[in-house]
Amino acid sequence: MRQIHEFPKAYSKNAQIPIEDFSESAKRAAREGRASSTLRLAKVIVIGDAGVGKTSLVMRYTQDVFDLDYKATIGVDFEVEKFDILGIPFTLQMWDTAGSERFQAIAASYYRGAAAVVICFDYSKIQTLQTVRKWLDNAISENPTQKFCLFLVGTKADLVSASVAREIEVEATKIANSMNAEYWSVSSKQNQNVAEMFARIGSVCFDKVLSKEDGISTPKKTTMNIGPKKILIDEDFNRRTKESNCPCQT
Numbered sequence: 001m002r003q004i005h006e007f008p009k010a011y012s013k014n015a016q017i018p019i020e021d022f023s024e025s026a027k028r029a030a031r032e033g034r035a036s037s038t039l040r041l042a043k044v045i046v047i048g049d050a051g052v053g054k055t056s057l058v059m060r061y062t063q064d065v066f067d068l069d070y071k072a073t074i075g076v077d078f079e080v081e082k083f084d085i086l087g088i089p090f091t092l093q094m095w096d097t098a099g100s101e102r103f104q105a106i107a108a109s110y111y112r113g114a115a116a117v118v119i120c121f122d123y124s125k126i127q128t129l130q131t132v133r134k135w136l137d138n139a140i141s142e143n144p145t146q147k148f149c150l151f152l153v154g155t156k157a158d159l160v161s162a163s164v165a166r167e168i169e170v171e172a173t174k175i176a177n178s179m180n181a182e183y184w185s186v187s188s189k190q191n192q193n194v195a196e197m198f199a200r201i202g203s204v205c206f207d208k209v210l211s212k213e214d215g216i217s218t219p220k221k222t223t224m225n226i227g228p229k230k231i232l233i234d235e236d237f238n239r240r241t242k243e244s245n246c247p248c249q250t
């Protein structure tokens, strides 16, 4: 069980989901010690070209192993990670999907219902950065009505020099910003930034789940006239939404 007491920091201020702290909804739920028997979970899908290191990333985080041999994922694999965030149990389902064209049709059917999408590219194969938009389009087409939090992740950072890494990061940061994604650079081999990144993903998803729950169970008493209809607004969620252009918050 991974403990999180403070909102984990983003990798770079230049391309981050604009959330610095847990929402009032999440803090209130923690204060009230709200029903820990409730199963709170979120689905994360890890996508990107074949061989970019998706399986290695998930396995490094969940099992703390790294294998230099490449075995292509067939369809999807599935791992579960349990968190204790602000004293509230939270489960992250991690779906490691196949990048290979051959298994695309099977893998894509598992994209549905993702709270977070992690698009990986390989620092040592820069052409894999050029396909990230295609992967985003695939994720959107399987989640046409649901907004997800987006992470753009450069893998295998250990395989390039510091100066090459800097150049790639400038380009990847631009792309991340254009997609409203948060950017991370990781190495599964060297176990660099892997736990930090998943802690951040888990916290963002947790906050999203708690905000949603709060919006449904205890909406603040504001009403708004839209034509003949009156709707209730969750002020806290609404304020945070206005403050950010984060796709997962709209």
Ligand SMILES: Nc1nc2c(ncn2[C@@H]2O[C@H](COP(=O)(O)OP(=O)(O)OP(=O)(O)O)[C@@H](O)[C@H]2O)c(=O)[nH]1
Binding pocket: 048, 049, 050, 051, 052, 053, 054, 055, 056, 057, 067, 068, 069, 070, 071, 072, 073, 074, 097, 098, 099, 100, 155, 156, 157, 158, 159, 186, 187, 188, 189, 190
């Ligand atoms: N040097 C280095 N090699 C890595 C790293 N991450 C993954 N690899 C290697 O890259 C190859 C492919 O890794 P996988 O994790 O299987 O890639 P994948 O994206 O899951 O591939 P598909 O399942 O085909 O989509 C393997 O040989 C890994 O050992 C890393 O951080 N550094």
